[in-house]
Amino acid sequence: MFLIQEKNEDGCISYIKKYVGLKKENNYDIEIKFSSVTMSENGVDNILLYDLDMNVIRPAYEYLNVKCGNMSINTRYKVTSALRILYSFLKIFNVKLEDIKKDDFSKLKDFLYGDGKKGERFEFEFMTVRSSDTINQYFSVYRNYLNFLGIDNKILNAKAVAQVIKDSDGLLGHTREKATERYIISEKSMQNKLTVPMYIRPNEYLRIISVIQKEYSLREEILVMLMYENGVRLGEGLGLTLEDIEDSKIIIRNRVSDKFDQHAKTCMRPESYLKYKSEAYKKWKVGYQIVKPTYDVLDKIEQYIDIIHGRMGKTNRLNYINFAIADRISDGGTLEGENFYLFLNKNGKPLHAGGWNKVLRVIFTKAGLTIDKDVKKHNLSHRLRHGFAMKRIKEGATQLQLVDDLRHSGPSSVMKYFRATEEDCYNANTLGAKKMITDNPKLEI
Structure with a gap:
């Protein structure tokens, strides 16, 4: 092989x-x-293509x-x-x-x-x-x-009749026909037929990460990794604070100090600081959820905290203190001093959905991914989370496992994630996809 x-x-x-x-x-x-170089002489550009032995291919x-x-x-x-x-x-x-x-x-x-x-x-x-x-x-x-x-x-030059159309030229044009030809080897054109995919595939994820590592920062890499590798919602990510990062896991929960785009969807929303002490708020899957990222992600988060929060506490201290402080839930733990929202913008304020969406849109474009050009119907962050869901389905996850993975309220709510492409339908012989289809005859494909 x-x-x-x-x-x-x-x-x-x-x-x-x-x-x-x-x-x-x-x-x-x-x-x-096979490498190439461009040599300019007297205003003329010549392109040289070299073979493996660095000889010009004449x-x-x-x-x-x-x-x-x-x-x-x-x-x-x-x-x-x-x-x-x-x-x-x-x-x-x-x-x-x-x-x-x-x-x-x-x-x-x-x-x-x-x-x-x-x-x-x-x-x-x-x-x-x-x-x-x-x-x-x-x-x-x-x-x-x-x-x-x-x-x-x-093979390369072979042609076939693509379609026959009426010749409209002249008085008797309707009595004549024109045949248009196409090369047999050509693929079916997708021009003007592009649809925005519902989820990010593994090879697309690698391209996104490649763009980020070359042109962006740890912030973008961490958020994308959390969405695609752990199915974290954008609101869950934006609402994370220093206090929520533990040795081997991340705690997802809501706070009174959260803004509208920092909410964790399936967690209790406290109306006052007193709710932090309630039994419901302290209960797993009610008041909080748990995500267990890879140690690589956790290590990147620690690096991000050391670099960015250390810098913002000095260069943008006023914004950092006035806007980035988050409610502190527990008195113990390893966190010393005030609690701050994890992801920050360049001014030291918490990163919000509007700014993130603009950044992600550029990243997707640079990675060569299809995005909405006019009306933005497809949430780019959700395409990453949806990619996580489809990856788990293809790995063989059951419907109930998917509920836990995605932190949903029940089995019926996860069915919307199975939005198969034509390629998925042809490749639906993976254990997970076949089981989901067999167990759910009304599954949308």
């Missing part, structure tokens, strides 16, 4: 080909990296700088990216450019889609995911490139 992993360093994609056999001593891995050089020389530099960069991926694929699968066959194109499509496809001998583990329209654009590049090289690939 070969595992093909994508590696992205500063926007330059390479691939790791790993052989995983029964005997560990036979295992090996190699890195496959056919690609002539195509990029002669055949495509009149194109804008950005368009040529896109063509270069497509060719770099093509040569990577050829090397990984030991295929010659002039000998690409039908089965090879099928593998190439899976390779380009990059969506965790798994075959008998190969498994892909990619972060980059491409749409059908992007795949068609890449195949157009490959078609033109092979034609430039004098290679007539029958």
Whole structure:
């Protein structure tokens, strides 16, 4: 079995080909990296594509700088990216450019889609995911490139009639017909048909984390990790305080000092400070809920507290004292002094939903995820929580387990999370999905 992993360093994609056999001593891995550079001379930009031995690929050089020389530099960069991926694929699968066959194109499509496809001998583990329209654009590049090289690939160039329409030109136009053709290898276009997914998939989550680690802070990383890995609601996250972070768990609860967007949905809301002493407020699943994140998340939280709260207590002390203090519930514990809301904005005030949504929207866009462009119908934070729910379903969680995982009030309330995509319907052979469907014939799919 070969595992093909994508590696992205500063926007330059390479691939790791790993052989995983029964005997560990036979295992090996190699890195496959086709790099490119742009050289400018006398106002002319030339793009050089290198092979694994750092030799210029001459056919690609002539195509990029002669055949495509009149194109804008950005368009040529896109063509270069497509060719770099093509040569990577050829090397990984030991295929010659002039000998690409039908089965090879099928593998190439899976390779380009990059969506965790798994075959008998190969498994892909990619972060980059491409749409059908992007795949068609890449195949157009490959078609033109092979034609430039004098290679007539029958599979790549084969066409079929897409539709027949009436010819409206002239007096007798209605008596004539026009046939429009399409390349058989092309994927079905999704232009003007994009729908916003209801939940974040694992590969999309990795892309989000990658963007955050490169361009954002611990605050964004922690909140996203809590939502996707523990199903934390946005209000539950924004309402967290220093007092709620313990050695191995996080306590979710409401306080009198909470604002409207800091509420924990399924926890008791105290009307006065006296309620903090009541039996109901101290009761698990009534007054509070428990989340157990990984130690990695807890460690990141400790780092965030040390860095950000230490800084805000000095540089934005007035806002920090006047706005970020939260009610302290217990007299004991390890917390010394005042209690503060955990997540802060750049001014030392508590982070609120409006500011977070703006940040998350940019992160989703940078990660290449589909979002509402006009009317914002899909809550981006909830797509992370929904992704956690779908992940648990596919892992085999029962309906009752999902109630506990999501901190819901009852079994019927978790059914809305099973909003399967077309891909889920085809892949519904996982134990969890099949059991949910079998146990609930009216389940919405």
